[in-house]
Amino acid sequence: MTLMETSMVEDESTTSLKVLVIEDDNEMASFIEKVLTDAGHSVERASDGASGLAKARSSEFDALVVDRMLPEKDGLTLLQEFRAAGGTTPALFLSALGDVQNKVQGLRAGAEDYLAKPFAPAELAARVEALGRRQVPAEAPVTVLKTGDLEMNLLTRKVTRAGKKIDLQPREFRLLEYLMRHAGQVVTRTMLLEKVWDYNFDPQTNVIDVHISRLRAKIDKEFGEPLLQTVRGAGYRLQSQG
Amino acid sequence: MKSPLQLPSWLAPMVPDRAQILRPLRVVGRSIRSVWRGIGKAWAGLPFMAQIKKAMPAFARTTTFKLTILYSAMIAAFSGALLVYLYYSTVYYIRAESENRITVEFEQLANAYYTGGMERLSQSVFERMTLSGSQFFYYLEDSSGRKIAGHFPRLPAEPPAVGMKTVYFDFELPQADGTSTLRPAAGRIVRLRDNGGALMVAFDTAQQTVIVGRIRNAVYVAVPIALILSLAGGLLISRGAANRADELAKTTEAVMGGELGRRMPVRGSGDEFDRLAQRLNAMLDQIQKLVESSRHTGDAIAHDLRSPLTRLRNRLELALSQPLSEDAANETLGTTLQEVDRVLDTFNAILRLARLDAGSEGTLTRMDLSELAEQLAELFDPACEEANLGFKSQIARNLVILGDKDLIGQALANLLDNAVKYTPEGGSISFTANRTPEGMIDLTVIDSGPGIPEDKRDKVTQRFHRLDSARTLPGSGLGLALVESVAELHRGQLILGTANGPTDRPGLKATLRLPRA
Numbered sequence: 001m002t003l004m005e006t007s008m009v010e011d012e013s014t015t016s017l018k019v020l021v022i023e024d025d026n027e028m029a030s031f032i033e034k035v036l037t038d039a040g041h042s043v044e045r046a047s048d049g050a051s052g053l054a055k056a057r058s059s060e061f062d063a064l065v066v067d068r069m070l071p072e073k074d075g076l077t078l079l080q081e082f083r084a085a086g087g088t089t090p091a092l093f094l095s096a097l098g099d100v101q102n103k104v105q106g107l108r109a110g111a112e113d114y115l116a117k118p119f120a121p122a123e124l125a126a127r128v129e130a131l132g133r134r135q136v137p138a139e140a141p142v143t144v145l146k147t148g149d150l151e152m153n154l155l156t157r158k159v160t161r162a163g164k165k166i167d168l169q170p171r172e173f174r175l176l177e178y179l180m181r182h183a184g185q186v187v188t189r190t191m192l193l194e195k196v197w198d199y200n201f202d203p204q205t206n207v208i209d210v211h212i213s214r215l216r217a218k219i220d221k222e223f224g225e226p227l228l229q230t231v232r233g234a235g236y237r238l239q240s241q242g
Numbered sequence: 243m244k245s246p247l248q249l250p251s252w253l254a255p256m257v258p259d260r261a262q263i264l265r266p267l268r269v270v271g272r273s274i275r276s277v278w279r280g281i282g283k284a285w286a287g288l289p290f291m292a293q294i295k296k297a298m299p300a301f302a303r304t305t306t307f308k309l310t311i312l313y314s315a316m317i318a319a320f321s322g323a324l325l326v327y328l329y330y331s332t333v334y335y336i337r338a339e340s341e342n343r344i345t346v347e348f349e350q351l352a353n354a355y356y357t358g359g360m361e362r363l364s365q366s367v368f369e370r371m372t373l374s375g376s377q378f379f380y381y382l383e384d385s386s387g388r389k390i391a392g393h394f395p396r397l398p399a400e401p402p403a404v405g406m407k408t409v410y411f412d413f414e415l416p417q418a419d420g421t422s423t424l425r426p427a428a429g430r431i432v433r434l435r436d437n438g439g440a441l442m443v444a445f446d447t448a449q450q451t452v453i454v455g456r457i458r459n460a461v462y463v464a465v466p467i468a469l470i471l472s473l474a475g476g477l478l479i480s481r482g483a484a485n486r487a488d489e490l491a492k493t494t495e496a497v498m499g500g501e502l503g504r505r506m507p508v509r510g511s512g513d514e515f516d517r518l519a520q521r522l523n524a525m526l527d528q529i530q531k532l533v534e535s536s537r538h539t540g541d542a543i544a545h546d547l548r549s550p551l552t553r554l555r556n557r558l559e560l561a562l563s564q565p566l567s568e569d570a571a572n573e574t575l576g577t578t579l580q581e582v583d584r585v586l587d588t589f590n591a592i593l594r595l596a597r598l599d600a601g602s603e604g605t606l607t608r609m610d611l612s613e614l615a616e617q618l619a620e621l622f623d624p625a626c627e628e629a630n631l632g633f634k635s636q637i638a639r640n641l642v643i644l645g646d647k648d649l650i651g652q653a654l655a656n657l658l659d660n661a662v663k664y665t666p667e668g669g670s671i672s673f674t675a676n677r678t679p680e681g682m683i684d685l686t687v688i689d690s691g692p693g694i695p696e697d698k699r700d701k702v703t704q705r706f707h708r709l710d711s712a713r714t715l716p717g718s719g720l721g722l723a724l725v726e727s728v729a730e731l732h733r734g735q736l737i738l739g740t741a742n743g744p745t746d747r748p749g750l751k752a753t754l755r756l757p758r759a
Contacts (some may be wrong), residue, residue, distance in 0.1 A: 118586055125466065171620060201652035202587075203621060204659040208625040 017041040017132035018079040022052030022137040023094070024070050030092075030125065031066060042130075048146025049073025056082055061089050062132040065124075067118070068095035068106065076109045083110035091132040093117070103200070123211030126186040133182065145180040148227055150219060152180055161223055171196070172215050179228070179238040187234035212236055243270065267757040293727035295534035307482065313476025314469060321468035325461045332457050336450045344430060347378055347443050360384070360437055362733045366440070367391045377445050379413070385438030392407050392442070397431060408434040409444070426451055444584050486515040490522070502530045535599050538704075543592060550585050554578060591720040604646035606732070609685060611641040614651055622673075624659045629662055641683050643677055644759045653728040654685060656721040657752050661689035664750070678757070684736070685754040688741045693748040699738045725754060732756050 004218040019036050024047050033043045035066045044061070046052035049070040056078075057063055069076040075082075079091055092113040094107040103114045113127050144151040149162045157173065159181065168176065175196050179187060189208045194201045218224045229237045345368075354366035366381045368391050381392030389396065398411035406432055414422040429444025489507050496504045506519035561574045592653060598604065618637035626633035643650075661671045669690035678684050694702055703726040726736045734756035742750030 108741060164671060197617065197621065200648045203618075203655040205622065205625045205626045205655075205662050206628075207621045210628045211621075213628075214624055 006115060017064060018060065018064045019043050019132075020052070020056055020061045020089075022046045022049070022056075022070065022075070023065070023066045023067040024048055025067070028067070028089060031121075035124055036065075036128060037119040037131070038121075041128070041136065049075070050079045053078050053082060056087060057085065064089050064091040064129050065128065066091055066093055066111070068093055068102075069127060076105065079109045079111060092127055092131055093125075100239065102148075118139060120188070120234070121198040122231070123188045124237060126188050126191060129185045129189070130187075145177065145179050147238055148225070150180070150227055151238075152165065152177060159219075161219055164222075166218055168215075168217055168218065172211070172218070175211060175215055176219065176238075179236065183238050183240075185232050186231050186237050191235070245747065267465065280409075280606040301692065310473060310476035313479055314472035314543050318465070318469045319473060319474030321472070322465055325468075329454075329457050329461055333450075333454050336453060340447070340450065341444055344378075344445065346444055348430070348432070348668070351441065351443070353439075355434065360390075360439060361432075363441070364390045378428070378442045379442075379446070381444075383440050390439070397442060398429075399431065401431045401433050401442075404433050406430050406684065409442070410447075411444075415446075433532070459580055490515075490519065490580055497526060502526075502533055510594075532599060536596065537597060539592060543589075547585055547588060550581055550588075554581050557581075569610065574629075584603030588720065591724060595720060595724055595727055598649075598724070598731055602730050604649050604728075606644045606646055608642060609647050609650075611643050611645070611650070611675065611685070611756070612639050613639050614647060615641075615654065615673070615685060618651065618654050618658065619673055625662060626671055629665075630667045632664055633673070634670075635673040636676075637674070638676040642759045643683060643732070643756050645756065646728075649728045649731065650754075653725040653754060654687075656725050657685075657687040660721060661687050661691070661750070662754070665689040665691040666747075669747075678755070681758055683756050683758055685756070686751060687753075688749060688751045690741065690743050690747055690749045693740055693750045694738060694742070696740075702738070703736065725752075729756070 019030055019034070019041050021032050021043055023032060023045070026047070029047065033045060036043050042064045044055065046055050052066070052070070053073065064079075066075045066079060069079065075083075075093060075095070079093075082089075082091075090112040091110065092115060093109075093111045094115055094117060095102060095106065096117045103116075106114045108153075112131055115124060115127060127210050143153065143155050144152065150159070151161070152159050152173075154177070159168055159173070159176065175192065178196050180190065191202070192208055212230075216226070216228045220228055225240075227238055227240060229239060231237055269374075270300065274575065300425050330448055336346060340437065351363060351366055351370075355363040358365070364382055367382050369376065370376060371380055371391065379393040381397055382390040383397065384390055398413070399407070399409045400409070408428070410426070410428050412424045412426055414732050416422045422645040427444045428447045428448045433440055434596040483598045493504050493506050506521045507521070508516050510516065555579060557574060561571070568623075605665075610747075615637045619633075621633075623633050658671070658673065665671060671690075672688045673686070673718045675683065675685045703722045722738075724738070729736045733753065737753040737755060739751045739753070741751045
């Protein structure tokens, strides 16, 4: 995954997000900033917990990216205080502590997502976008998801494309639902493992790719325009070319 | 007159009674106890204590030393008190004896005085002075202070205005050779009633003094001896305990010095030192296991991460040393990135294993193993199909264990991933989960691949061990090691066997056996 490819992740349909990055390591912060600006977001930086908390409170951000180990105030405390004060900005923890217990701790402290270092740039960009999306308030509960001419009725659990019925296995249905809810965004393999399978381990074999290709065979094969794209080195994206 | 058992008033200051002797003993005992406690407490609290402690010779800080001091102080106090008591009671006895005799003497003289007045008294005194073998000395004077009779030129002290008084004095005793020696004497002077004269009866205390002196010398000799003996005794008593503690300390030092194989001596007496030693030994076994594993891990890291890192370095250096087209640069960066990812994966696997070993990974909760196995089967099924492998699974329902879902999932994924990787096209894989008659749960992955020769089966679960046949395939050589660690964490085991296929492809049968919840 080179930086050139990172820019390929950029997508005109994605809304640009205002992201606050709270990270004390300057090089790391610059790297995160570059990844996110390349993906079309605007980034502000804070290099310690106290100033990070002040910034997070003072202005409107769409997402926070918080390092767990910070000088003066560690990330966990910072986020707990932010949430206690009524801050609702979705947050993603970055940490070198990647085991499950640490993740659970981070999520309990009020983070929406957790990413262990080292991470792939695409993974970070994809997750921050997923976070930012949640900011869009859900109006009426959605019963039908639409991407291009692909439709999913969540009540009847029917999927059609251009009016043609598509039969899906339960897992395929869940996989497609997640992709449709994040239409236009890059979704990584790890995200799919976590959200669709609820796994925090690495199955090693290219199992996700195989599931995706089966899904693709069902929703794209007989139709002209492919919706389910593979983004090299990053993951997948479900997108109707608008 | 007082009975001999009661102390005469004039001896009271000299001889303490029993209660008076015992009281100080009790006080001494209490004081020793409280002083000892106080020392212990004050010890740490004193300013500069740390420096003082440092300045103290090492032996003075040992338990042996402290216990010895305590024992000998107790023994010394006890024997000292005994000797003091002995001394005083002897002195008391001798004095009381003399006192009795003086009393008898006075009684007789008093009789003479009361029956015949001064005349009779002086006669009596004369008679007694001339009696041979008498140990007593006399002196009688009239009211004007003139000597009437007596051994001495005058009274050694002023007689009392009324009643009597005790005197101690030295007198010159003429010897046969014309010289005279000073002799100590003790006596009583009585003011005669109705007359105003004074009478003294005294006796030579030299003999007593000698006896008392001897006793005193004995005490002077005996106390140091008692002290030395008690020190030796204390040392012997306390050394037994302290030696055991020292043995433990020495072994600990040896272990800290790197002799991890050393163990605490167990004497088989079953006392608390033995029990402590056994527990420490169990702990040392565990520590040795951990240290060896981390040492091995360290070696393996050095060995296994060094080569890819060296390759990376060389590739980057090469890329730097020559101008590259953009395509070539991208190609180089791409492969470099893949290489780095592999190193990171290996690194994460090592860390995870280390945490598993150290017991800081995994939280065991009741979980439905059937559900997890079903999901994994469903996850791997398409991948097998893609690789042109037959896949069938048979999962018993309601298999419940105490486990960590992510760790068990990773372990099963490793087994399934191995099967997919090593089974040649056209082969088959089966995945089953069921209860065993022994009340365990077996999760078995069987493939039709090359299998693992029997003599290599315990090797493949070692970290970084890769069979020659597997070296060309991707992997860190940590997969089965992790499965085994996960099995151990769940008090289960990993059993590797043959799938009994044809000779060229016997296949591998890998079973993760876990206890039921």
